[in-house]
Amino acid sequence: KDPKERLGCHPQTGFADIQGHPFFRNVDWDMMEQKQVVPPFKPNISGEFGLDNFDSQFTNEPVQLTPDDDDIV
Incomplete structure (x- = not known):
């Protein structure tokens, strides 16, 4: 994937x-910026590194890094 x-x-x-x-059509971005949005x-x-909420199918996969894009980073 690119x-x-x-x-x-x-x-x-x-x-x-x-x-x-x-997907984000109902997000109030001004309230989000002010940290006034209660997470659903x-x-x-x-x-700090807990993986309890991730399926082991994904946490056991090898890491595949993509190169950094200097225009984005």
Whole structure:
């Protein structure tokens, strides 16, 4: 997969692409910026690196890093 095609990874429009995505249509971005949004779900975690909320099918997979894009980073 091309990292440049991922949602939010276009250098000029990345954040606007996220804000405009239908999944986030009900997000009040002004309230979010002011940290006034109550999360709909707050998971319990066992620690800083707790993986309790992730299926072991995914946590046991090898890590595949994609190269950094200097336009995005």
